[in-house]
Amino acid sequence: MKLQIQTKPSEPTTLYLILDGKLDTLTAPELDSFISDKLIQNINTLIFDLQTLSYISSAGLRVFAKTRKLIKSRKGEMFFVNLSPQVEKVFEIVKAVPIAEVFKNTQELDAYLGKMQNQVIQEP
Amino acid sequence: MQEFLIQNLKFGHFLLLSLNSSTLRLVKRVRGLPQLRFRSITHRLIFGCVIAAIFIYSVSYWEIRPILEQSLGTWTIQLAESRVNTIAAEIIGTLRSLEQEANLIVQTNLEESTVPLLQTLMAQKSEIHAIAARLSTGSKSIGLGGDDGEGLLSHCQVSATSNYPFWTAPYQLSPSNPSFGITYCLSLQQRQNIVAIELTLHWLKPLVTRKLSLVSKFYQLEMPPPFVIAPQTGQGLVGTSASMQKLLQSANLRHRLAANNSGPQVLEDSSGILVTTSLPPTSWIIGIAIPNTQTRMFAQKFLWLIIGSMTKDMILMCVAIALVSRQTTRSLRALLTSTEDIAQGNLDTTLIVVTQHDEVGRLAKAFRQMRDALKIYIQELQETTAAKQKMESELSIAAQIQRSMVPKIEVASSSHPRHKLSALFQPARVVGGDFYDFFALGNDCLCFVIGDVADKGVAAALLMARTITLLRTVAKPTSTPVEILCALNDQLCTNNDECLFVTLFCGVLDLNTGALTYASSGHDLPLLVRDRCIQSLDLETGPPLGLEEEALFPQGEFLLQPDDLILLYTDGITEAMNPDGELFSETRLIDLLTFYPPANPAQTIRLIQYFYRQFVAQAPQSDDLTILVLQYQPSSPFSQDMDIVEWTLTINSKLTELERVSQHLAEILKAESIAVENIEDTLLIVEEVLVNIIQHGYDNKEHQRIDLQVKISTGILRMVFEDWGKPFNPLREIATPDLSIDDEQRASGGLGFYLVRELADQVDYLRQDNKNILTIRKNLK
Numbered sequence: 001m002k003l004q005i006q007t008k009p010s011e012p013t014t015l016y017l018i019l020d021g022k023l024d025t026l027t028a029p030e031l032d033s034f035i036s037d038k039l040i041q042n043i044n045t046l047i048f049d050l051q052t053l054s055y056i057s058s059a060g061l062r063v064f065a066k067t068r069k070l071i072k073s074r075k076g077e078m079f080f081v082n083l084s085p086q087v088e089k090v091f092e093i094v095k096a097v098p099i100a101e102v103f104k105n106t107q108e109l110d111a112y113l114g115k116m117q118n119q120v121i122q123e124p
Numbered sequence: 125m126q127e128f129l130i131q132n133l134k135f136g137h138f139l140l141l142s143l144n145s146s147t148l149r150l151v152k153r154v155r156g157l158p159q160l161r162f163r164s165i166t167h168r169l170i171f172g173c174v175i176a177a178i179f180i181y182s183v184s185y186w187e188i189r190p191i192l193e194q195s196l197g198t199w200t201i202q203l204a205e206s207r208v209n210t211i212a213a214e215i216i217g218t219l220r221s222l223e224q225e226a227n228l229i230v231q232t233n234l235e236e237s238t239v240p241l242l243q244t245l246m247a248q249k250s251e252i253h254a255i256a257a258r259l260s261t262g263s264k265s266i267g268l269g270g271d272d273g274e275g276l277l278s279h280c281q282v283s284a285t286s287n288y289p290f291w292t293a294p295y296q297l298s299p300s301n302p303s304f305g306i307t308y309c310l311s312l313q314q315r316q317n318i319v320a321i322e323l324t325l326h327w328l329k330p331l332v333t334r335k336l337s338l339v340s341k342f343y344q345l346e347m348p349p350p351f352v353i354a355p356q357t358g359q360g361l362v363g364t365s366a367s368m369q370k371l372l373q374s375a376n377l378r379h380r381l382a383a384n385n386s387g388p389q390v391l392e393d394s395s396g397i398l399v400t401t402s403l404p405p406t407s408w409i410i411g412i413a414i415p416n417t418q419t420r421m422f423a424q425k426f427l428w429l430i431i432g433s434m435t436k437d438m439i440l441m442c443v444a445i446a447l448v449s450r451q452t453t454r455s456l457r458a459l460l461t462s463t464e465d466i467a468q469g470n471l472d473t474t475l476i477v478v479t480q481h482d483e484v485g486r487l488a489k490a491f492r493q494m495r496d497a498l499k500i501y502i503q504e505l506q507e508t509t510a511a512k513q514k515m516e517s518e519l520s521i522a523a524q525i526q527r528s529m530v531p532k533i534e535v536a537s538s539s540h541p542r543h544k545l546s547a548l549f550q551p552a553r554v555v556g557g558d559f560y561d562f563f564a565l566g567n568d569c570l571c572f573v574i575g576d577v578a579d580k581g582v583a584a585a586l587l588m589a590r591t592i593t594l595l596r597t598v599a600k601p602t603s604t605p606v607e608i609l610c611a612l613n614d615q616l617c618t619n620n621d622e623c624l625f626v627t628l629f630c631g632v633l634d635l636n637t638g639a640l641t642y643a644s645s646g647h648d649l650p651l652l653v654r655d656r657c658i659q660s661l662d663l664e665t666g667p668p669l670g671l672e673e674e675a676l677f678p679q680g681e682f683l684l685q686p687d688d689l690i691l692l693y694t695d696g697i698t699e700a701m702n703p704d705g706e707l708f709s710e711t712r713l714i715d716l717l718t719f720y721p722p723a724n725p726a727q728t729i730r731l732i733q734y735f736y737r738q739f740v741a742q743a744p745q746s747d748d749l750t751i752l753v754l755q756y757q758p759s760s761p762f763s764q765d766m767d768i769v770e771w772t773l774t775i776n777s778k779l780t781e782l783e784r785v786s787q788h789l790a791e792i793l794k795a796e797s798i799a800v801e802n803i804e805d806t807l808l809i810v811e812e813v814l815v816n817i818i819q820h821g822y823d824n825k826e827h828q829r830i831d832l833q834v835k836i837s838t839g840i841l842r843m844v845f846e847d848w849g850k851p852f853n854p855l856r857e858i859a860t861p862d863l864s865i866d867d868e869q870r871a872s873g874g875l876g877f878y879l880v881r882e883l884a885d886q887v888d889y890l891r892q893d894n895k896n897i898l899t900i901r902k903n904l905k
Contacts, residue, residue: 055807058812085801086804094879
């Protein structure tokens with residue numbers, strides 16, 4: 001299988017996906033249909049762990065863009081973590097994702113999420 | 125003797141110290157279980173014996189103890205009995221002697237002499253206090269010693285029915301004299317005439333409490349002093365009043381007293397043992413009361429004595445064991461020191477001479493033998509290693525010489541521009557039996573040869589050297605391959621007792637016409653690469669050189685076209701083994717060349733090397749690897765750039781083809797040692813371009829052709845995409861996406877081509893001959 005998608009258990013409103021392999025024109029539709037299935041109504045946080053994703057092309061970017069649009073419509077958020085060099089380069093060229101949504105490693109992501117949660121609690 | 129003692133004193137001191145320190149190390153926890161470590165056999169022995177002794181002695185003690193207690197009980201009683209009897213006998217003796225004397229006086233004497241005799245008696249016996257007598261009826265009483273006799277005589281008239289003579293119960297002598305006395309009353313012929321002899325009892329106590337002479341302090345049971353009581357009045361004559369009270373309260377005792385048997389009685393109850401006997405004359409009871417506490421204390425003392433003795437035994441035994449063990453292990457310790465010394469590398473240590481014939485002695489002897497054998501062995505090993513190293517250095521020189529025997533490529537190519545050559549020479553061991561050669565033959569011909577000597581190693585190398593030298597000698601400017609082979613064969617057959625042989629392929633190429641003549645002696649025929657097709661040159665081979673004199677070799681002829689590649693190889697490549705034992709095989713070689721048709725000899729060599737390495741992986745090289753590639757190029761191009769690599773792929777316009785193309789391209793690029801980042805970028809470019817062509821140029825129509833030509837020269841990668849679809853210029857038709865706006869509004873197609881433009885250094889489009897031609901150049905960093 002060229003692309004494998006795994007879910008990692010997380011908060012009930014969070015979907016944590018680990019992508020493994022290549023995300024090109026042939027495998028992008030798989031990811032698209034997977035996300036449509038899994039992105040049920042109450043999910044408002046989507047995290048992509050791309051540590052083992054070695055390659056991405058424009059088709060993959062398109063799927064991310066589409067998903068991002070969907071998440072934003074729910075007032076949710078989408079994050080990327082553990083980008084490999086090729087993916088990072090491509091993201092940079094097309095300015096695919098705001099810098100705020102990309103994290104170098106899981107520790108930074110957790111720290112950010114933790115901070116966000118605290119803020120939510122503190123807001124009246 | 126003195127030295128022995130001193131040595132063992134020192135040992136004793138050492139033992140104490142070492143026991144202290146070794147106790148700390150004694151218990152080591154291994155996986156939760158305590159495990160004892162001993163630093164010496166002696167310690168182990170002592171420890172073991174102590175444990176065993178403790179166990180054995182405990183068992184004995186447990187068995188002995190009840191027996192002991194019982195015996196002690198019995199002994200105590202017997203002792204008490206004998207004591208009581210002794211005292212009773214003495215008291216009775218005293219009383220009886222008095223009785224006898226008195227009776228004697230009274231019965232055998234007349235009235236007149238009675239009184240003086242009585243006086244004599246009183247003077248004799250100190251215990252007599254007073255005597256009174258009424259010698260005849262009606263006469264007055266006579267009192268001796270004391271006051272009037274009436275008072276005394278009145279004691280005797282206690283009971284009318286009492287039989288004379290008798291002893292009275294004890295009574296107080298007088299109001300002023302609190303001590304006790306008893307009276308012996310005798311009667312004369314008539315009942316009214318009586319003699320009363322009064323005794324004090326002051327002699328009683330010393331008699332009773334006198335200690336026995338035999339005293340052995342430690343083993344003596346200290347019994348309480350005996351008591352004497354007169355049962356008639358319940359008075360205690362000797363003995364503390366407290367014990368007397370206790371006894372009188374004892375119901376059993378009263379019962380016994382009533383029975384009044386003679387002989388000692390033993391009474392045991394919860395508080396102690398009571399040994400009593402009665403004194404017939406006066407019906408006194410004399411006894412000893414031994415409280416339980418005292419018996420127990422005595423038993424304790426005895427048991428402690430036994431334990432002490434056992435402990436002393438154990439200690440003495442330990443000492444004995446330690447001494448014997450030390451003696452025995454002395455030899456072992458000396459052996460230990462020697463072993464440690466040897467381990468340091470000093471094989472010449474002095475070993476002690478052991479005269480014992482037991483295990484230790486035999487060990488020492490065997491050890492000595494081993495040490496001697498080891499010395500010899502190491503010496504031999506050193507000699508062998510030195511010889512081996514010398515041989516290896518000689519071999520490596522031989523390898524260098526062998527390498528210089530085969531011609532180098534650079535020298536050849538520059539002077540013969542009508543062909544290109546590339547070669548690979550990799551022996552399996554330091555020196556090998558494969559070889560190749562090429563040289564000019566006459567003005568216009570090139571002779572090229574590849575050969576394989578039977579076997580590998582030094583023998584093969586020597587034959588290889590001979591053959592290659594012979595080759596240059598026998599080849600004349602007009603020789604044909606067959607003539608060369610025959611001449612070689614003749615030479616090699618002479619003096620060939622070992623039957624070593626050489627397989628050889630020889631080809632002569634006329635560089636003007638491209639005519640190739642060739643012959644083979646048992647060697648695999650070369651492969652021809654023409655227009656990306658592979659074929660084997662056809663020929664029946666002759667026998668290997670060196671075996672048959674007068675052998676015949678068929679000759680083959682073939683016409684080469686420009687750019688034809690000839691690949692000569694030995695079985696080093698076809699019989700290469702991977703770690704699973706599979707052979708590389710000719711099939712794989714042919715497939716390889718079919719899939720990745722090489723454009724020039726250098727590329728061929730690189731290609732084969734890459735796939736050979738991949739195939740063989742960790743397995744060792746099993747045979748010499750030798751490859752020679754020749755390309756016929758009659759019209760030499762203006763610039764010979766050896767570093768250009770070209771590939772062409774034909775692609776079907778299906779999106780699923782993308783995977784095959786990607787993989788293929790990745791392998792080609794890896795084989796050319798392109799950097800990973802460049803490979804990734806290239807693959808991305810190719811994918812995006814192909815997707816665009818398929819989707820826009822062909823509008824997703826399948827089975828349409830796309831050609832991709834990849835050319836790699838120093839530092840630059842060039843890709844040319846050709847398709848026969850509708851005119852489509854991506855540079856103009858695809859709008860640049862506006863990246864500043866939010867991504868959901870970007871044109872979806874533009875993103876792919878945008879990536880291509882960013883990753884490539886130059887993109888050109890051309891429409892020619894009904895084809896879209898897109899050229900992409902990328903600088904390789």
